[in-house]
Amino acid sequence: MAERSQHLQDVFLNTVRKQKISLTIFLVNGVKLTGIVTSFDNFCVLLRRDGHAQLVYKHAISTIMPGQPVQMFEGESPE
Template identity: 60%
Template sequence: MSKFSIDKNFQGEGPLLTKAQINLQDAFLNQIRKENISVTIFLVNGFQLKGMVRGFDNFTVLLESDGKQMMVYKHAISTVSPTRQVNASFVDQKAT
């Protein structure tokens, strides 16, 4: 079983995320932010946004592009694609 498996005990319409999954998302976004890695964010409607992640919370990502800031709701994001490799050393630390 993967360390990042979905919790099979759920209520409502979908499974609950495990703490490791939540931390992986936060750690990935934080690493991109700290390393100033530019990203392309693909939205569920097909739009692409390019810029730098300046911050995030449980529901939004703050993206800066050409000196302007955009707040993007996470439920509208399908993929975050960094322009270069992200240092993934946070994976082992968060998964334990």
């Protein structure tokens, strides 16, 4: 059976979710959000900070900046 390819954004978001890496998310309107990804799907990201959740639509995201290096693939050294 053919192996399903994963999108880079899914690999990235799943890695930071599993490792509970704090992120800064910049929206297209300039708003800056910080928190930890608790869930995501094709259209949105659920961000949690201080016990509060924010549902952010992916089309509103400009940039995602992790608070520490992210090792997404096995054998890769964090930069």
